[in-house]
Amino acid sequence: MAEGVESIKLEALSLSEGIRESPVCILVLGMAGSGKTTFTQKLIQHAQEKFNPYVVNLDPACREVPYAAHVDIRDTVNYREVMKQYQLGPNGGIVTALNMFTTKMAQFAELVRRAGERGHKWCVIDTPGQIEVFTWSASGSIITEGLATMFPTIVIYVMDVERSACPTTFMSNMLYACSILYKTRLPFLVALNKIDLKDCGFVMDWMTDFEAFQEAQEEEHSFVSNLTRTMSLTLDTFYENLRTCGVSAKTGVGFAQLLAKILESVDEYETDFKPVYEKKRQERLAQSETGPKPLDHVEEDGVAVPLGLSLQDPPMLTGNSIFLMAPSLVPQSVENEDEEEMEEDAKGTAEDQNFHSFVQNHLTAQQSKRDKLQQEQGQAQP
Numbered sequence: 370m371a372e373g374v375e376s377i378k379l380e381a382l383s384l385s386e387g388i389r390e391s392p393v394c395i396l397v398l399g400m401a402g403s404g405k406t407t408f409t410q411k412l413i414q415h416a417q418e419k420f421n422p423y424v425v426n427l428d429p430a431c432r433e434v435p436y437a438a439h440v441d442i443r444d445t446v447n448y449r450e451v452m453k454q455y456q457l458g459p460n461g462g463i464v465t466a467l468n469m470f471t472t473k474m475a476q477f478a479e480l481v482r483r484a485g486e487r488g489h490k491w492c493v494i495d496t497p498g499q500i501e502v503f504t505w506s507a508s509g510s511i512i513t514e515g516l517a518t519m520f521p522t523i524v525i526y527v528m529d530v531e532r533s534a535c536p537t538t539f540m541s542n543m544l545y546a547c548s549i550l551y552k553t554r555l556p557f558l559v560a561l562n563k564i565d566l567k568d569c570g571f572v573m574d575w576m577t578d579f580e581a582f583q584e585a586q587e588e589e590h591s592f593v594s595n596l597t598r599t600m601s602l603t604l605d606t607f608y609e610n611l612r613t614c615g616v617s618a619k620t621g622v623g624f625a626q627l628l629a630k631i632l633e634s635v636d637e638y639e640t641d642f643k644p645v646y647e648k649k650r651q652e653r654l655a656q657s658e659t660g661p662k663p664l665d666h667v668e669e670d671g672v673a674v675p676l677g678l679s680l681q682d683p684p685m686l687t688g689n690s691i692f693l694m695a696p697s698l699v700p701q702s703v704e705n706e707d708e709e710e711m712e713e714d715a716k717g718t719a720e721d722q723n724f725h726s727f728v729q730n731h732l733t734a735q736q737s738k739r740d741k742l743q744q745e746q747g748q749a750q751p
């Protein structure tokens with residue numbers, strides 16, 4: 370009879386054995402309402418025949434999921450009860466529920482491993498609606514790293530194209546994607562979702578042609594547009610390494626291409642990421658064999674300081690010792706104001722010039738890249 374999952378230790382699972390070939394773990398992430406759950410359902414349908422996905426729901430707060438989950442966090446933790454018992458709000462409740470689930474990570478990993486042995490080639494994991502609950506929480510990191518050191522693991526970032534039509538929102542979404550890519554250090558595929566509502570061609574244009582994004586940006590006169598423009602230049606390298614695919618989780622359009630891109634991402638895991646996670650595993654194994662080092666000089670590690678500030682009255686306002694002063698109360702001479710205005714103007718002009726030269730340098734670099742490519746192509750032709 371198979372060993373009971375309760376007695377399994379994660380360390381024993383992930384450290385002593387190497388990374389397995391299956392199942393491939395697919396983490397589905399995305400902003401609230403981007404369509405993760407609908408996307409997961411469609412992905413399962415399309416992958417059923419070939420990859421027989423094992424399905425996991427990690428969103429403790431969802432009412433219903435439109436697919437049959439093999440593992441559902443709601444069976445392990447009652448999110449409403451957690452909120453009530455620990456007197457938490459909805460977000461605190463979700464974080465705590467996920468933390469509680471993570472204490473069962475070893476058992477969860479064992480279930481995934483056994484699913485692989487039973488012929489499930491993929492394991493699709495739907496994550497909580499509030500993306501930061503997973504991406505920036507300790508439990509999210511433990512689950513992601515735990516899986517990536519045991520199975521080939523990739524991330525699919527679901528992005529709502531209709532909501533990203535405004536350049537500033539698009540940039541925010543991309544910045545978020547970028548931060549997740551660097552945090553998880555796993556193959557990353559962006560599913561441009563809801564193409565039944567809006568074609569995703571504009572996203573492709575903005576990612577490959579900086580000038581097209583600048584043009585779209587020019588129509589927007591918001592305070593953050595300068596920042597967005599600068600960011601678009603910085604994200605250029607990120608876009609170059611990004612895999613994207615337009616899909617509609619509602620109609621199923623684009624899922625054939627998506628499956629092909631998932632397989633490319635799995636290859637990428639094998640070649641570029643597996644060695645990194647394998648090294649990590651070896652380091653942990655070595656560490657666990659030597660055991661934790663006892664602290665030699667505990668008393669030299671620091672001195673205790675009282676927590677928090679004492680709620681005493683602020684010091685009396687005397688002379689220069691201004692504790693906190695509202696701008697309207699600070700006496701200012703008219704001369705000073707004029708000088709400050711001139712300084713601000715000069716600063717603004719310098720910023721504009723800097724920005725212009727930054728853009729110019731970038732365009733020149735892009736042009737020389739294009740020229741080089743054309744030259745190479747010309748040489749390659751007989």
Ligand SMILES: Nc1nc2c(ncn2[C@@H]2O[C@H](COP(=O)(O)OP(=O)(O)OP(=O)(O)O)[C@@H](O)[C@H]2O)c(=O)[nH]1
Nearest residue numbers: 400401402403404405406407498562563617618619
């Ligand atoms: N038109 C259209 N609607 C979609 C598509 N994908 C999802 N939706 C709709 O978008 C809404 C949100 O979808 P969900 O799948 O619940 O999104 P989610 O990211 O899981 O949501 P949370 O977990 O609550 O953050 C629902 O009304 C879906 O029907 C799509 O491709 N096209």
